[in-house]
Amino acid sequence: MKTTVVRAGWVGCVLALSACASALLPAPWAEAAPLRYAVAYTRDSTPRLDVEVFLPRGFPREFLFRQPGRVVSLAVVDEVGTRFEVFPRDGVVRVPEGTRVIRYHYPLASSPRGGGRHLFGGMGEGDAWHVAGKAYLLTPARVTPGMRVDLTVSGADALLPWRPGDAGVYHLRGEDLIDAGFHAFGGRRCEAHVGASEVEVALLGRFTHLTDAEVCAWLAQAGREVLTVRKAFPYPRVTVRVVPVPGESAPGVFGMTQWSAPPSISILVGQDATAASFAKDWVALHEMLHLTHPALVPRQAWLTEGLATYYTELARARSGRQTAPQAWSELTDGFARGRAAARSRPMKEVIAEEGNFLGIYWTGALFALHLDVELRRVTRGRGRLEDVLELLATRGPTATLARFGEAVDTVAGQPLFDALLARHLEAPAFSEEGALLENLGVRIDPGGITLHAAPGSGLREALEGGRTPDDAG
Numbered sequence: 001m002k003t004t005v006v007r008a009g010w011v012g013c014v015l016a017l018s019a020c021a022s023a024l025l026p027a028p029w030a031e032a033a034p035l036r037y038a039v040a041y042t043r044d045s046t047p048r049l050d051v052e053v054f055l056p057r058g059f060p061r062e063f064l065f066r067q068p069g070r071v072v073s074l075a076v077v078d079e080v081g082t083r084f085e086v087f088p089r090d091g092v093v094r095v096p097e098g099t100r101v102i103r104y105h106y107p108l109a110s111s112p113r114g115g116g117r118h119l120f121g122g123m124g125e126g127d128a129w130h131v132a133g134k135a136y137l138l139t140p141a142r143v144t145p146g147m148r149v150d151l152t153v154s155g156a157d158a159l160l161p162w163r164p165g166d167a168g169v170y171h172l173r174g175e176d177l178i179d180a181g182f183h184a185f186g187g188r189r190c191e192a193h194v195g196a197s198e199v200e201v202a203l204l205g206r207f208t209h210l211t212d213a214e215v216c217a218w219l220a221q222a223g224r225e226v227l228t229v230r231k232a233f234p235y236p237r238v239t240v241r242v243v244p245v246p247g248e249s250a251p252g253v254f255g256m257t258q259w260s261a262p263p264s265i266s267i268l269v270g271q272d273a274t275a276a277s278f279a280k281d282w283v284a285l286h287e288m289l290h291l292t293h294p295a296l297v298p299r300q301a302w303l304t305e306g307l308a309t310y311y312t313e314l315a316r317a318r319s320g321r322q323t324a325p326q327a328w329s330e331l332t333d334g335f336a337r338g339r340a341a342a343r344s345r346p347m348k349e350v351i352a353e354e355g356n357f358l359g360i361y362w363t364g365a366l367f368a369l370h371l372d373v374e375l376r377r378v379t380r381g382r383g384r385l386e387d388v389l390e391l392l393a394t395r396g397p398t399a400t401l402a403r404f405g406e407a408v409d410t411v412a413g414q415p416l417f418d419a420l421l422a423r424h425l426e427a428p429a430f431s432e433e434g435a436l437l438e439n440l441g442v443r444i445d446p447g448g449i450t451l452h453a454a455p456g457s458g459l460r461e462a463l464e465g466g467r468t469p470d471d472a473g
Contacts, residue, residue, distance in 0.1 A: 032056055034148035035174075037137065041155035041185045046109045047129055049136050049185075053102040061099065062141040065091040066134040066178075067120055074104040074138075093138060106136040108185075119182070119256060119266055123243060127156065128187035128204040130243050130266060132258070133180025140174070147174030159184040159202040159239055161260040181260025184241045190216040194223030197233035205244040207271055214275040215242055218251070221321075222284040226292060228318035229311050229386055234291040234393065235262045244271035252283025257290040261397065279321065286312045292389050294399040302351040303404070306364015307385075309334065310372075317464050324464045328442050329449040331365065335433055338362025342429035350429045363429045367421070370436055374420060375412055376459055383411040 036054040041047070053063075057079075065071060068091030076084045078098040086095055086102075095102060108122035108129045120132040140147070149172040153160070161181035165171050184202035190212045192199040201216055219240055223233060241264075245253050248270030255267040265287045270277075289308040296304055310331075317327035341358035342350045347367075350359040372385035391407045392399055399407075405417035424432060437444070440463075441454030451460070 034150045034171075035059065035140070037149065037151040039136075039151065039153045039158075041127075041129075041153070041158075043127060046107060047124070047127070048108055049106040049131075051104055051106060051136065051138065053138055055100050055102070057100075060140060060142060061095045061097060063093040063095070063102070063138045064141050065093070066139055067091075067132065070107055070121065070135070071104050071138075074102055076103075077101040092141070102138065104138070106131075119243075119254075119268075124186075125205050126186070128202075129156075129185045130204050130241055131183055131185075133160070133177075133183050133260070137177060137180055139177045143174035143178060145174070148172075149174055149177060153185075156185040157187075157189070159187075159189070159200060159241065161239055161258075161262060161264040163237070176261060179258060179260050181258040181264030182239075182241055182256075182266045184239075188212055192216045192220035192223060194220060194233040195227070197223070197235060198237045199223060200237065200239045202239070202241045204241060205271070207244055207269070207273065209272065209274045210269075211275075214278075215269070218275075218278040218281070219284055221278070221319075222288050225285050225315040225319045225321070226288050228315045229289065230292050230389060230393075238262055238291065239264050241266040243268050245269065246271050249273055249277070251277040251281035255283040255287040257287050259295040259397075263291055282312050282316070285315060289315065294392050294395075294397055296404065297398045297400060300401050302360045302364040303367070303401070304364075305361045306366075306368045309361050309365040310368035314463060324461075325449050325451055327464065328451065331369070332437070332442070332444055332449060334362045335366055335430060338366070339430040339433075344428050346426055347429040348425040359429065363424075366430060366433055366436075367424050370424070370432055371408065371417070371420060372463065373436065373440070373456070373459060374416060375408070376462065377456075378412050378414060378416065381459075381462060383413070387411045 033056040035056065038052040038054070040050040042050050065088060068088060071088060074086045074088070074093060076086055076095045076099045078084070078096060079100055084096055086093055108124065108131060110122070119130065120135050122129060122131045122135070124130050151170040151172060152168060160170065160183050162170050162172060162176070184204055187202045187204040190201045190203065192201060199219055201219060203212055203215060207215075226233060243266065245268050249272040250270045251273045253268040253270055255265065257263055257265050267284055267287060286308050289311050290304065292311070293304060293307055313327040313330045316322045317324050322330075337358050338361065341356055342363065347363050350356060350363055353359065368385065375383045375385055375388070388404070388407045388411050391410060392404065395403070395407070405421070408417040409415050439454060439456040440460040441452045441457035442460065443450040443452055451457070
């Protein structure tokens with residue numbers, strides 16, 4: 001069963017939802033008392049979250065766990081104090097009529113039923129734990145626009161995507177439960193600042209060599225590199241959870257961004273990483289670059305990951321963290337890996353193959369490069385892919401592929417997006433690469449990348465240079 005959001009005037013549903021209800025049905029509870037959650041971090045023998053859900057009178061009786069598995073039973077209490085035990089079935093929970101309270105325990109540590117240690121289900125050590133909101137929060141099966149939600153946390157210092165209000169209460173909308181982002185319980189805190197924006201960081205474990213200040217400085221650097229793509233950091237506040245991975249020395253092992261409101265980021269960092277190793281890291285920057293584009297509904301991983309992958313290399317060159325030849329070397333090496341994964345198939349087949357990450361990311365990155373080049377070409381340098389992102393930012397936190405294309409055409413001043421996309425989708429993946437790079441003056445030699453004079457070499461240098469002070473005004 002899928003959670004459904006009903007919202008008048010929406011172009012689409014919140015990211016990751018498969019359908020929108022066609023009509024807004026009466027919801028007498030929506031403007032009355034809020035749905036209330038009380039979450040308590042508890043550590044007896046093993047860490048867990050004890051959750052109580054208080055239902056307004058007349059609230060619908062169907063709920064679900066959007067990532068089922070770890071909660072095997074729930075206790076419910078009705079208006080006269082009668083207690084029942086309820087068992088989820090495929091994540092769906094139906095409570096008796098008149099239910100006012102639902103109680104359950106969510107184990108944070110892995111268990112035979114709960115699966116392994118992972119970002120969504122729960123990972124951590126001691127009293128520092130990471131979990132996705134959608135894993136442990138029981139969500140109404142139907143969420144209406146007027147639904148209000150109050151949430152409190154006790155037992156540990158928590159870092160959620162949202163700021164708490166008075167008395168530590170998080171005042172949320174029903175839709176916040178659908179993509180509740182990543183949550184942290186316990187651990188330590190530090191802050192990074194990017195212009196007027198704040199990045200709140202939870203450090204969920206110990207590092208062998210890194211100080212908390214060095215971790216926050218690394219994230220601040222990634223945030224400043226986002227400013228080579230956008231005029232200002234895209235959100236006034238975002239949260240980042242950093243989880244050490246024992247036995248690893250890589251600065252960024254893995255990262256993920258969730259489209260909560262505002263988005264929330266989590267990054268796995270090698271427990272044995274050093275501050276010096278951050279100079280070559282790309283994971284934190286890649287995740288923050290996802291903040292530069294809206295959530296695509298329905299999800300278009302090839303485009304969103306392609307944009308972030310493309311800009312990951314350009315932003316590091318623009319900031320001076322790597323040279324232009326290094327940036328083009330990283331891009332062309334990635335194109336080669338993507339081409340091997342594509343196996344001469346059309347792009348439309350490659351991006352439809354779930355799990356083909358190399359093919360999806362790098363076909364998307366090549367398309368982003370080609371789109372940026374074409375925008376600059378048809379506008380004689382006055383329009384860029386960055387301008388598309390700026391325009392979309394004025395149109396809300398979500399967009400469809402069609403709306404993305406309309407923004408491209410607006411910046412171009414002529415139809416551009418659909419024809420270029422069709423050209424890529426129907427052709428063998430990466431068939432555009434050779435001519436595009438040659439025109440830009442990027443040559444792949446046996447010894448590495450050579451940048452040379454070519455018809456488009458001036459355009460290539462503009463790509464490498466990013467924004468100028470005049471751009472920001």
